[in-house]
Amino acid sequence: MHNTKRISDDLVWVGANDRRLAMFEGVYSVPNGVSYNSYLLLDEKTVLLDTVDKAVQQRFLENISETLGTRKLDYLIVQHMEPDHSIVIHDVINLYPDVKVVCNAKTLALIKQFYDFEIDPYVYIVKENEILDTGRHKLNFIMAPMVHWPEVMVTYDSTDKILFSADAFGCFGALNGAIFADEVDFDKDYMDEARRYYTNIVGKYGSQVKALLAKASAVPVEMICPLHGFVWRQNIGDFVSKYVLWGAYEPEEYGVMIAYASVYGNTEIAAEILSSTLRDKGVRTQMFDVSVTPASEIISAAFRWSHFVFASTTYNAGIFVTMEALISDLIAHNIQNRTVAIIENGSWAATSGNLIREKLAKCKNINVLDNIISLKSGLKPSQLVEIEAMADALIAAFPDKAGIKKGSSGDSLTQSMVDANAMFKLSYGLFVLTARDGAKDNGCIINTVTQITQDPMRISIAVNKANYTHDMILKTKEFNVSVLSESAAFRIFQQFGFHSGKDTDKFADCGYDARGANGIRYVPEHTNGMIAGKVSESFDYGSHTLFIADVTQAFIISNEPSVTYQYYFDHIKPKPQPPKEDQKGFVCKICGYVHEGDELPDDFICPLCKHGAKDFEPL
Ligand code: FEO
Numbered sequence: 308m309h310n311t312k313r314i315s316d317d318l319v320w321v322g323a324n325d326r327r328l329a330m331f332e333g334v335y336s337v338p339n340g341v342s343y344n345s346y347l348l349l350d351e352k353t354v355l356l357d358t359v360d361k362a363v364q365q366r367f368l369e370n371i372s373e374t375l376g377t378r379k380l381d382y383l384i385v386q387h388m389e390p391d392h393s394i395v396i397h398d399v400i401n402l403y404p405d406v407k408v409v410c411n412a413k414t415l416a417l418i419k420q421f422y423d424f425e426i427d428p429y430v431y432i433v434k435e436n437e438i439l440d441t442g443r444h445k446l447n448f449i450m451a452p453m454v455h456w457p458e459v460m461v462t463y464d465s466t467d468k469i470l471f472s473a474d475a476f477g478c479f480g481a482l483n484g485a486i487f488a489d490e491v492d493f494d495k496d497y498m499d500e501a502r503r504y505y506t507n508i509v510g511k512y513g514s515q516v517k518a519l520l521a522k523a524s525a526v527p528v529e530m531i532c533p534l535h536g537f538v539w540r541q542n543i544g545d546f547v548s549k550y551v552l553w554g555a556y557e558p559e560e561y562g563v564m565i566a567y568a569s570v571y572g573n574t575e576i577a578a579e580i581l582s583s584t585l586r587d588k589g590v591r592t593q594m595f596d597v598s599v600t601p602a603s604e605i606i607s608a609a610f611r612w613s614h615f616v617f618a619s620t621t622y623n624a625g626i627f628v629t630m631e632a633l634i635s636d637l638i639a640h641n642i643q644n645r646t647v648a649i650i651e652n653g654s655w656a657a658t659s660g661n662l663i664r665e666k667l668a669k670c671k672n673i674n675v676l677d678n679i680i681s682l683k684s685g686l687k688p689s690q691l692v693e694i695e696a697m698a699d700a701l702i703a704a705f706p707d708k709a710g711i712k713k714g715s716s717g718d719s720l721t722q723s724m725v726d727a728n729a730m731f732k733l734s735y736g737l738f739v740l741t742a743r744d745g746a747k748d749n750g751c752i753i754n755t756v757t758q759i760t761q762d763p764m765r766i767s768i769a770v771n772k773a774n775y776t777h778d779m780i781l782k783t784k785e786f787n788v789s790v791l792s793e794s795a796a797f798r799i800f801q802q803f804g805f806h807s808g809k810d811t812d813k814f815a816d817c818g819y820d821a822r823g824a825n826g827i828r829y830v831p832e833h834t835n836g837m838i839a840g841k842v843s844e845s846f847d848y849g850s851h852t853l854f855i856a857d858v859t860q861a862f863i864i865s866n867e868p869s870v871t872y873q874y875y876f877d878h879i880k881p882k883p884q885p886p887k888e889d890q891k892g893f894v895c896k897i898c899g900y901v902h903e904g905d906e907l908p909d910d911f912i913c914p915l916c917k918h919g920a921k922d923f924e925p926l
Contacts (some may be wrong), residue, residue: 309373310366312486314530314538315467317349317443320744321370323363324481331479335507336602339500340481343367344534345389346471347374348464351442352381355406355461356471357534358395367395368402379403382431382439384446385410386438386473387459392534393839396738397424404557407431409439410733411450413458433460449522451797453515455508461519468529475519476546478536480506488537488546489559489613497537501546501606504535505553510640516554533880556643556671558613562591563701566605567618567650569628573685574652577694578618580686584698589711597629602636607635613709614646614701617663621653622738626662643671646704648697653684656818678699679744689831689864696824729861730758732790732836733766736869738824739789739803739834740768742779743827749808750828751776752800752916754872756788756838764858769851775808775915784842786856787823789830792867797879799833804898805915824860850919886926892925901926 312320326340342357345367353375359367371380380403387408396418400406408429410418418426433439439446443925447463455474462471478501493501505771509516531539533548539546552559563580569575575596582592593612595605609615615871619630620877626634647667651660662677667673678700680693705711733756741750755769768788770777791799803813814820814828821831823839841854870879881899886892892903898916911920 309369312463313372314346314486314532315469318467318469318532319347319349319374319378320354320486320538321345321347321367321374322691323359323366323370324483325360325362328362335479335503336601337479339479341479342482342535344532344536344538345370346532347371347377348441348444348765350444351375353378354382354384354439354441354444354446355380355399356384357386357392358383358399358530359472360391361394361414364395364398368398368725372402375506378408380530382406382441383408384439384462384471385414385457386462386471386881387534388414388421389456389474390421391747393418393421395816397422400424400429404835409433409448411448411458411460413452413461413523416900417456417458423891443829448530449519451515451522453509453512454519455512455644462525463526466525469532470523470526470530471532472523472529473534474508475516475533476531476536476539476550477501477504477508477533480536482537483650485539486538488539489541491537493537495771498549499607501536502549502553503603503608505550506610507603507606510553510606513554513556513643516550520550520554553610556610556641557612558645559589561613561705561711562593563614563616564593564595564605564608564612565616566595566597566630567616567621568620568631569596569618569652570620570622570627573682574618574620574650576587577650577652577680577682577686577690578616580691581618581697582695584694586700588698588702590698590705597627597633600631601870602839605633606640607637609640609642609645614648614651614704614888616648616697618650619652619658619659619663621657624658626659626666630659630663632667634663636664639670643673645672646674646676646701648676648678648701650680650682650697652684654684657681657683663780674704676704678819678822678826687831689837689862690821692824692862693822696822696826699824700826706804725764725858727761727764727860727861728865729790729836729838729863730764730766732863732869733758733838734869734871736871737791737795737800737875738787739788739791739799739830740770740776740780741789741828741830742776742783742785743825745782747779747808748814748828749776749779750803750811750813750830751808752804753788756790759855764861765843765858766838766857768840768854769848770854771839771851771917773850773912780842780854781845781852785825785827786842786854787825787827787829788838788840789834789864790836791830791870792833792835792865793870793874793878794867795833795870795879797881799830799877800875800898831864833867835867835869836863837861890926892926893920896922896925 567578839860
């Protein structure tokens, strides 16, 4: 029995639907089925445009037979050689032995590669812009290589202004009795599937899609007949405008796609809180668990949204397997022009964040935000500010036309990020002072941080000019102070105090990437508070600069007591080794550095901790 649809006076859809196929191309689920479209033109000559998949072969052959009646088939145009449109060619030739198979040279080569039947006697080769005159209709062939395969061509009927578009403008989903897109609520019921079809099938070939759109824009088009999905005769421009965006890798909508990979839910909750924070700030979000949602759906969403967050646990010292597959898939689909934020998790060696960043470096124009939130097994309350900062950084990356209020909660946010209780952690103690200049992070140990005023909240820090961090703050006017607690080991003082940041990366092996809202690192371990400052004034006091700064962020990290200077000398600094026999020299009381010799110049500066001669004593 046949089932056809009349499209115009002399054009009939003779395709068929398949609702039993589980995976299209063995990769893409098609829960709503798929249509294989073929069109039969009944002009003075009869012309069949493409065939169908073997799954619906019988219905298709009955459709042709019924539509042709007693007429013979004159031409079979093969626009696309993929087997879901070509496997029935031989059956058509057997039934209609007078048929001419119209195709281009590349198509012929592929026919011979795929099938063993004798094709040469039937072939009629056409080239770009060649016209087939079928009587009333003039069919113009336009090459569209790589939309989806290299041999693809589309056909323009200049008489009725119909574009037979091959894979372009297709859609997953069976037709369910309708044939025209305007017969259904396409935006509501089919747009997601049209996007999933485009992005997964031809998403990689944006420049070729653009080339086809440019060719098609040169002619008036009143109807589009693709190989899958609905025929377009109304609002064609709306659908074409989606192709313009997708082909240029421009997002359709401003919002954040959050894809996470979480084994025990700890990475997931960080992603959930970030999504909730973004929603509170007026940003639309869509979340995916990459272990559950098929990659084709996430690829599709990626072409829709402007910003991404990838949150992944570390697995086998790499990116979690499903997240790695997703990122590779996105790269393969040529994703471009997006802003990306990354959350990583790792209980002993978090690596997934930087690995994701490295992989994304292969993409064009992907702006990966500097600050990776690094979770150590789970999100700690002290890291909520990092989530808030990531949400703000994502929002800051929206263009003004996105209509998202930037800094709408900025002032109050800054205030709410300042926990005045963090000031109670200050003592005559020891602190890690951190700064950032461009991509360079650095830090040093200081011992003078003082609260000056409460409202506005201000602090002062005194920094030795010999420190590279000093120069960075002088230039950038921003810093973070991490208040060291009593559990701080001597290695932290060595890490930040005994080298120069000019020639070493003091964070190279630290295993964390905690940052404040200002993007500057802080030390989340063996510390009890973090205070961020924005410099308002600075005073030159010879060896040191005194910086006065407004507090822009402050929070408590732990309830451990702060290290005092006395505690450091009594419990942390290694006891000095007894001098060797006959050894002469001076030892630094701060860090234990030994300067050998009979004399210590008055202007001597300890090469390790930068303290002066007054802090040395004879061995
Ligand atoms: Fe349905 Fe590229 O084919």
